[in-house]
Amino acid sequence: MDITCREDKLLCLVLCRMTFLSTGEKIKLIKKLDSLHNVIVQSIEDISTIIGRKSRARWNGKFVLRQAQQDLHLIEKLNISMVLCTDEEYPASLREISDPPFLLFYRGNIKILRNSCISVVGTRRMSMNAGRECVEFSKSACLDGNNIVSGLAYGIDRKAHEGALKAFEEASDKSLVGRTVAVLPGAIDNIVPEGNRKLAVKILESGGVILSEYPPGEEALPYRFVQRNRIIAGLSSATVVIQAPPGSGAMHTAEFALDYNRELMFHREAFSDSSMKISSIVRRQLSIAADKNSIEEKKLKMDPELYVHDGAPIIKNYADFLECMFELPGKRSCEQTKEVQLTLFD
Template sequence: MGVEREKYFLSLCLAGVSFLTLREKNILLKKLDSAAALALLSIDDIAMLVGRTFRSAVWNGPSCVREAEKAEKIIKAFGIETILNGEAAYPALLSEAENAPFMLFCRGNASCLSGETVSVVGTRRMTREGKEAAFSFSRDAARNGVTVVSGLAYGIDASAHAGAVDACFDAMEAGTEKNCGKTAAILPCGADMIVPSSHKRLAEKIIKTGGVLVSEYLPGVPAEAWRFVHRNRIIAALSPATVVVESPPGSGALITAQYALDYNRDVMIHEAAFSVPAKAVSRQGRLELEKKIERGEAAKGKAERTAEKYVADGAPVIKDYADYRRCRSESPGARSGEPSLF
């Protein structure tokens, strides 16, 4: 096995170790020369090499190598592209995040993430107004050459992807697809899987129109609740701005918005979030959330995370994609707090 091949396989092994940070994985990648060397290490050996004690981490070196071997077979079968943090193909904006993924696994055209991007997120419980807003915003963004980033979830995510795909198909018919933006779906599982499974056709369209499915997890890794939240940081980090279309209190979309702020990126709220139907969904969502808090099933802080609070704290409200472009060119704070919407 050649040196490059050894390093590549070692990288695959490290990508599957969930208790290590990006910095720690890079340390091991530099200090070790093969996956076999990694497999021989004890958890104490790893702690000594990276300079951190692991109190509850579970480590089995041989098992780690076996999982990487399985993943490699899937990578070959699905034609998945792997991009290591630090390589030229790794998205520049994503690399700026302190907790960026060690490796990306991509199905489709990963180069679409090297151009201009915008992240579009929102609730699974969308209204008709929210669906139309996400679709039209993303369609217009793609028509303008911008790649739309979202999470392939039910609701707003799917509508955002669909809008961009629609623009791409129109461009393909017109022979102008090179000038059209694409769409990227960030997955909470391995890149060989589609979650939810009912969005397989949409995923196929994303790839067919030059977009990409992206994961930080080894192929074969299933979706779990914590991975949905964890992948939200990638959605936020891939773009200079995140647009929240609709988001009841405690919505995962607002977690993405907070990640964006943490990365010093812009957060904008679409006016669809304050439509009469959206407010009704938000009221119902708040009642359900309050009951969960009473039962100890949710943290009290979740109820405080609302679209209204983000706007009160300075997030601008936009009407559509054209307004988004105008807002991006305005001075900071020009649209701070719009109480008439509440």
């Protein structure tokens, strides 16, 4: 679909607001109904028939159309772009996942997502060493032509973006350097945390891109942070966890990476003395709550040690990362992995 005309933009925005439908079901509606008017006049029973399942959602087409009109007004006013999941400019790696966003809203150069991307994630409460290692890894990866994807949060996310920006600033030939990609848990017009707004400006000035699956005005609600993490994992061929305690947001990204059959690696800083102490405290807290809360039980299983036990490699730098990426499956020989595994499991 060509979403350059106003009516098609409104149609896509209406469908974006139909949160009770999956992306696949929204595509079915487009193919079956093919016009804005045809969608908004449908009853929920009609929609259920088209998608092949019964929906009990509340649906008022005229009300949602008014929301979409407000969205479009803000998109035009704030100079926000959007791309549909079936469009050529939509990131191919993201289209491959089981639950791709129907629309992406963005500012910046979305074409950079055609190039190699590496997701770099971790805790907000990072150690100084982890911060330094994150900057160095991201800088090296960008100098080698990779884009760095992260979530614009404080801590490791910020350091990942800063490392990429450092590569751009220092490169003599900027056309050969990767850029950085920030994926937001809320709308493009609502940068969170506020303290990273200047960083967001630098990302755009360097030729990077900031994107979200939410239309203008949408807040960064708690559940949307996890939803955002699936996009971070889906955009990249590999996810690198620098430092993260069990059950954290970064570990959700790690889980998504495995679900999408992408590479997952841990930096050695994830197993430093300070990291292990924090992880031990978090495990105890989760264990106490796990008897009463199945969510906490699930978080206990999202533990860096368990992923390494199951074969996830441990790296100390970008050179190690490349070694792991080009090794044959089942023959990972990174010395960092062996060293930490001996400490953890022997």
